[in-house]
Amino acid sequence: xxxxxxxxxPPEISPMERRLRTLLEHLAAPLELILRYFGERAIMLGxxxxxxxxxxxxxxxxxxxxxxxxxxxxxxxxxxxxFSGAVSAQQAITALRIFNQERFVGATVGxxxxxxxxxxxxxxxxxxxxxxxxATELGSMRITEQIDALSTFAVDPxxxxxxxxxxxxxLIMPIMGMVFNIVGLLGAYLFSIYxxxxxxxxxxxxxxxxxxxxxxxxxxxxxxxxxxxLSVAACYQGxxxxxxxxxxGLATTRAVVSGSVSILVADYFLIDAFHILWPYR
Amino acid sequence: MNQPPASTSQPPTxxxxxxxxxxxxxxxxxxxRWQIRVRGLNKTFGPQHVLRGIDLDxxxxxxxxxxxxxxxxxxxxMKHLMGLLRPDSGQIWxxxxxxxxxxxxxxxxxxxxxxxxxQYAALxxxxxxxxxxxxxxxxxxxxxxAEIMERVRDLxxxxxxxxxxGIEQKIPPELSGGQRKRVGLARxxxxxxxxxxxxxxxxxxxxxxxxxxxxxxxxxxxxxxxxSVVISHDMASTFRIGDRISMLDQGKIVxxxxxxxxxxxxxxxxxxxxxxxxxxxxxxxxQA
Numbered sequence: 001x002x003x004x005x006x007x008x009x010p011p012e013i014s015p016m017e018r019r020l021r022t023l024l025e026h027l028a029a030p031l032e033l034i035l036r037y038f039g040e041r042a043i044m045l046g047x048x049x050x051x052x053x054x055x056x057x058x059x060x061x062x063x064x065x066x067x068x069x070x071x072x073x074x075x076x077x078x079x080x081x082x083f084s085g086a087v088s089a090q091q092a093i094t095a096l097r098i099f100n101q102e103r104f105v106g107a108t109v110g111x112x113x114x115x116x117x118x119x120x121x122x123x124x125x126x127x128x129x130x131x132x133x134x135a136t137e138l139g140s141m142r143i144t145e146q147i148d149a150l151s152t153f154a155v156d157p158x159x160x161x162x163x164x165x166x167x168x169x170x171l172i173m174p175i176m177g178m179v180f181n182i183v184g185l186l187g188a189y190l191f192s193i194y195x196x197x198x199x200x201x202x203x204x205x206x207x208x209x210x211x212x213x214x215x216x217x218x219x220x221x222x223x224x225x226x227x228x229x230l231s232v233a234a235c236y237q238g239x240x241x242x243x244x245x246x247x248x249g250l251a252t253t254r255a256v257v258s259g260s261v262s263i264l265v266a267d268y269f270l271i272d273a274f275h276i277l278w279p280y281r
Numbered sequence: 282m283n284q285p286p287a288s289t290s291q292p293p294t295x296x297x298x299x300x301x302x303x304x305x306x307x308x309x310x311x312x313x314r315w316q317i318r319v320r321g322l323n324k325t326f327g328p329q330h331v332l333r334g335i336d337l338d339x340x341x342x343x344x345x346x347x348x349x350x351x352x353x354x355x356x357x358x359m360k361h362l363m364g365l366l367r368p369d370s371g372q373i374w375x376x377x378x379x380x381x382x383x384x385x386x387x388x389x390x391x392x393x394x395x396x397x398x399x400q401y402a403a404l405x406x407x408x409x410x411x412x413x414x415x416x417x418x419x420x421x422x423x424x425x426x427a428e429i430m431e432r433v434r435d436l437x438x439x440x441x442x443x444x445x446x447g448i449e450q451k452i453p454p455e456l457s458g459g460q461r462k463r464v465g466l467a468r469x470x471x472x473x474x475x476x477x478x479x480x481x482x483x484x485x486x487x488x489x490x491x492x493x494x495x496x497x498x499x500x501x502x503x504x505x506x507x508x509s510v511v512i513s514h515d516m517a518s519t520f521r522i523g524d525r526i527s528m529l530d531q532g533k534i535v536x537x538x539x540x541x542x543x544x545x546x547x548x549x550x551x552x553x554x555x556x557x558x559x560x561x562x563x564x565x566x567x568q569a
Contacts, residue, residue: 056420145403151365152397153417154389 044158044239045232048166051159061160065168069130070176076125077176078183084117085109085184086191093196102198106207109188114215115222115274118180120267122173123226127259131234134165135255138238139248147239162239166231173227174220181219218274222267229266230259316341316476316508317362322371324357331357333532335371339476339525344502344509346519348554349529355512358529359478362510363395364388393421396469396507397478401485402461404453410442410464411449417472436467439504440497459490466497470505477501479511483518491515495522516558520544528554 013021092108138161141147150157185207192198237255241247317339324332331354339345339362349355360366361373364380372379380391404413414433418424437443440463445451453461462482469477479498483491499522502509513519519526520540527537530550536543543551 140406144401144406145399146405148360148365149397149399149403149405152363152392152395153420154392155420 041232041236044162044236045166045228047158048163048232048235051156051163052167054156054159058160058164061164062168065164066172068133069126069165069169070172073126073129073176074179076129077122077180080121080125081118081180081183082187084121084180085113085187085189088112088117088184089188089191089196093192093198102196103202104206104210105188105192105196105198106203106205107210110185110207110211111215113181113184113188114211114219115271116219116267118177118184119173119219119222119226120263122177122180122223123230123263124260126169126173126176126227127230127234127256127263130169131230131259132252132256134231134234135238135252136248138162138235139241139251142239142241143244143248157239162235165235166228169231170224170227173223177219177223178216181216214278218271218278221274222270225266225270226263229262233259233262314341315339316376317510318374319358319362320372320374322358322361322373323369324354324361324366325369331532332361332368332371335529335532335534337527337534337537339508339510341508342502342506343524344498344511344522345525345527346511346513346523347527347529348513348516348519350514350554353529354532355514355529356480359480359510359512363397363478364391393472394475395478396472396474396476398462398465398469398480398482400481402453402465404456404461404464404468406453409450409452410437410456413453413464414467414471416468421472432471433467436470440467442467458486459493462494463497466501470501470507473505475508477505477507477509479509479513481512481514483513483515491518492521494518498522514554516555 088109089105092105093102096102096104096108138147141161147157147161150160189203192203193200234255237251237258238248241251315338317337319335319337319339322332322335322337323330335358337347337358347355347358357366361368364383368381371381373381375391375394380388383391405416408416411430411433414436415429418429418432433449434443437448442448442460442463445460448460453464456464482498483494486494495518498509498511501507511519511522523540525538526540526543527534528543528548528551529535530548536546536548536551538546544555546552
């Protein structure tokens with residue numbers, strides 16, 4: 001049978017139009033990649049949130065995850081917090097000494113801990129410890145068909161596995177950020193008073209005068225957002241893993257990288273937003 | 282031998298004696314002989330056309346085996362039977378009702394009819410044996426701990442697991458391959474399903490363990506009266522336990538019938554499968 005159709009002979013396009021199409025495709029490719037990246041994670045987050053208001057409510061799963069993310073991460077958060085505070089104080093004193101203003105160390109460290117160091121470092125530590133654990137656990141469950149098994153029992157795997165992890169991480173992050181703050185201040189205080197011989201009264205007075213609840217609200221809000229981004233990044237990588245043990249390892253690496261990057265990128269936009277909301281003094 | 286049934290958009294003809302499409306809960310309508318009937322099932326993944334118009338009948342209360350080579354779509358077909366995947370087109374009639382248009386909630390209810398035994402058991406690593414077996418009961422019902430334990434222990438006894446030391450508190454990595462399969466079977470059976478799906482149950486087992494699993498499948502079908510659907514490429518097992526055998530090749534059911542009927546089939550793909558398994562001597566001069 002011989003038929004001539006437009007499908008067999010597509011209409012001719014001019015070289016200029018072809019070049020234009022190629023250019024547009026090249027320009028659109030990264031945009032598509034970015035939209036897909038955020039879109040897929042947003043869908044997972046949406047599904048996890050909608051599952052939160054659907055029965056059954058499995059409180060034990062939330063508590064288990066809070067224990068894993070929070071209590072399990074406490075030692076590393078305290079360790080990193082203490083030394084971050086001490087190092088910040090050391091750097092601040094070095095810089096302030098140029099102007100003979102070392103007394104401001106309490107204020108500088110207090111504000112930077114509250115707004116930046118505590119939420120960001122806590123986020124990075126939780127990503128490395130709990131985020132990698134989530135990706136590995138979910139990835140192992142996927143390749144050994146445990147996630148499929150949940151579906152066969154009419155259990156929504158997102159509701160059972162992802163929702164508790166996202167919610168627990170989101171709620172625990174501001175608390176862990178606060179712990180980081182307290183221990184960090186302790187580190188800064190001990191270093192300033194005992195090693196740099198800063199006046200105790202000056203340290204406390206400058207700290208209490210210059211820091212206010214706004215700094216802690218900013219820090220806690222950032223920690224909350226980082227909790228969402230890091231847990232969604234980790235759950236996404238683990239939940240959709242395909243293949244075997246090697247792919248689970250790669251998914252874990254990707255979870256840590258994308259979780260950490262998402263924290264730093266979100267941090268930039270959040271601090272901008274907060275500076276619009278609460279301009280610099 | 283039954284040839285693959287023809288595709289149709291109408292409900293498959295019910296054999297004499299079966300219940301008609303009466304009112305009431307559609308899930309309770311029954312066909313006396315066929316529990317599941319699949320018609321014209323198609324599924325593509327991107328450019329890959331995996332299922333190409335599957336027509337398949339699953340006989341109630343019998344052991345139905347679906348054989349086929351690797352990558353032929355056996356697991357995809359099984360996931361469709363269970364409602365874990367949605368077809369691009371076609372129908373799946375379960376007890377006289379097309380379940381393809383079912384909502385997720387309806388599909389969730391339908392799945393209570395099914396139990397699934399996974400290739401490597403798919404036991405939850407974070408739970409011990411009792412928690413694994415009891416999982417469907419805990420998720421679906423509000424039973425007392427005593428009731429749950431009674432049903433778990435009954436199954437452990439019936440599946441010869443009760444005499445294993447400390448079995449109840451063991452976690453999956455502490456179990457042998459055979460024990461894992463039986464715990465997986467116990468978990469699939471705990472909610473008394475009507476249909477039991479096995480995904481390549483003998484893969485990776487030695488001949489003795491394979492024979493034990495075969496006996497387990499056979500005995501489970503007899504003792505619990507369930508309809509068994511077994512995905513397999515182990516021909517020896519297939520002919521040992523299969524009441525009805527269907528072969529999946531190139532995304533289609535190419536042969537379907539009893540083991541005697543299948544053994545004498547002239548279909549080239551089936552002959553190759555049977556002959557390479559050593560069950561019959563290869564024919565000279567190719568296929569007729």
